[in-house]
Amino acid sequence: MRSVWRRRLGSTAGTRSGTTSFLTDAEGHLGHWERQVRFSEVLEARNGADGALELRFREPHEQSRFVFGGDVVDHGPGDMRIANALVDFKQRHPDRVWLLAGNRDLNKLYLRGVLRDLFKRDPRGAVDVLKTTLKRKMGAPHAFEQRRLELGQIRGESEVSDLDVVQSFQESVEPGGFMLRFLQNAQLGLVLGDTLFVHGAVPQRGLGFVPGQEDRAPGPLTWMDRLNVFFRAEIDRFAHDRSDGRDLIEYSRPGGFDGRGVVYNSWLESVFSSVPAEIPEAVVSFLSRDGICRVLSGHRPHGDTPTVIRDASRRLSVVTSDISYADKDAADSRGKVVTETLVMTKQGSQPSTCRVRGVRRDDTKYDFVVEDKATPWLGRPTPKEWGIPGGHAKIALAQDECLVCQGKGEGFWGSDLNNFALRVSSNA
Incomplete structure (x- = not known):
């Protein structure tokens, strides 16, 4: 009965064979999102009867699954269309599609209290308040104009007023609004087999923590169940x-909550570093209580590829896949860069494997399995004999070549400015 309860909550699922695709941090960039979906081995996008974006599985059988890692809005003219497509996909496949809530999604709840009454009393004042709130509180200085552009595209109109934009933001978090609908279909965490999915990271101080509960969950399965119950009750x-x-x-x-959440934390050393931190043994041990050997996340931009992080014992692997600052020269800061993380699950109790594939901004392609024994250096600080102090082997370009990131110099948000390919065979 407990297993059924967990499946109903969407926090866990069994160990069915199949492939799970993980994409994250769309942030309203509709053009890039469509490129990501076209690149996917699991998904495809079509235009529905009304011209809206419609997501589908390439293969109709139940072995295909999809997890969206959160942050659907804020930086491009596709907030409404991407969110609605994800919700529609979730509702058509409730047992095969999961949506995580990111910080950019959840902070929109704040707008209802800011705009609801003000928009009625002082519509012009609401315009200034919304622009200031988006810029200073939500890190989305261009979201107002991007929404104007999207409304015009959807309506087929060349002019959209400031008040139309304010009304769109205000209604988005009211019943029936696209942002509230997304959150009503989302959750904070998900466990599929031996893989945990969260938007941000798993902080040591937050292990088992759920707001409003004095006792901490004893293991990750119970923890995700409790977090999702809390989340759904609050929504x-x-x-x-x-x-x-x-x-x-x-x-x-x-x-927030003394830094104990799984939404905003990251796997990097600090907000000023592009180098991954060492995963605490306490985190590894806690997750291993329920057989979790992998965490997939997004949230923190890290160059034009995902980043693999492994603990010293290699019992836990993390793949963090936010590429939202992949190409500083592109209008959308992403350009042609695409990526997909796939979890390949076998029937029964055999451990799954994690495959990471993509195309970098220089057209370099990568496609590797995290657990490949031929790349023991993957996800670890660079060995002393490589002569690269402070480096980290973030992905495998080939069995004898890796991409190294360093924490020095400019560009820690994109971090790709400090990345370089390295031949392992000549440096091991």
């Missing part, structure tokens, strides 16, 4: 005007 209260969403906003903001 339901918000949707029925019984809450302003402050606990979810707090949980997803930088340092």
Whole structure:
């Protein structure tokens, strides 16, 4: 009965054979999102009857699954269309599609309290307040104009007023609004077999922590179940005007709840570093209680490829896949860069494998399996004999070549400015 309960909550699923695709941090970039989907081995996109974007599985059988890692909005003219396509996909395949809530998604709950009454009293004042809020509180200085552009594209109109834009943001978090619908179909964490999915990272101080509960969950399965119960209860209260969403906003903001959340934390050393931190043994041990050997996440931009991180004992692998600053010269800061992380699950109790594939901004292609024994250096600090202090082998370009990131110099957000390919055979 417990297993059925967990499956219903969407926090765990069995060990069915098949392939799970993980994509994350669309952030409203519709053109790039469509390129990502076209690149996927699991997904495809079609235009629906009304011209809306429609996501489908390439293969109709139940072995294909999909997880979206959060942050659907903020930086491009595709917030509404991407979010609606994801919700539609989730509703058509509730047992094969999961949506995670990112910090950019959850902070939009704040807008209802800011805009609802103000828009009625002082519409022009609401325009200035919204622009300031998006820029200073949500890190989305261009979101107002991007929404204007998207509304014009959807309506087929060349002019969209400031008040139309404010109304769109305000209605997005009211019942029936696209942002609230996305959150009503999302969750904070997911366990599929031996893989944990979260938007951000698993902080040592937050292991087992759920807001409002004094006792900590004893293991990751119970923890994700409790977090998702908390999340759904808070979203339901918000949707029925019984809450302003402050606990979810707090949980997803930088340092919220004393930095114990899984939404805003990252796997890097600090906000000023592009080098991954060593994964604490406490995190490895806690996750291993329920057989988790892998975490997939997004949230923190890290160049034009995902980044693999492995603990010293190699019992836990992390793949963090936010490529939102992949190409600083591209208008959308992503350009032609694409990536997909795939979890390949075998029937029964055999461990799954994780495959990472993509195309870098210089057209270099990569396609590797994290667990490949031929690349023992993958996801680890560079050995002393390589002569690269402070480096980290972030992906495998080939069995004898890796991409190294370093924490020095400019560009720590994109970090690709400090990345370089290295022949392992001549440096091992």
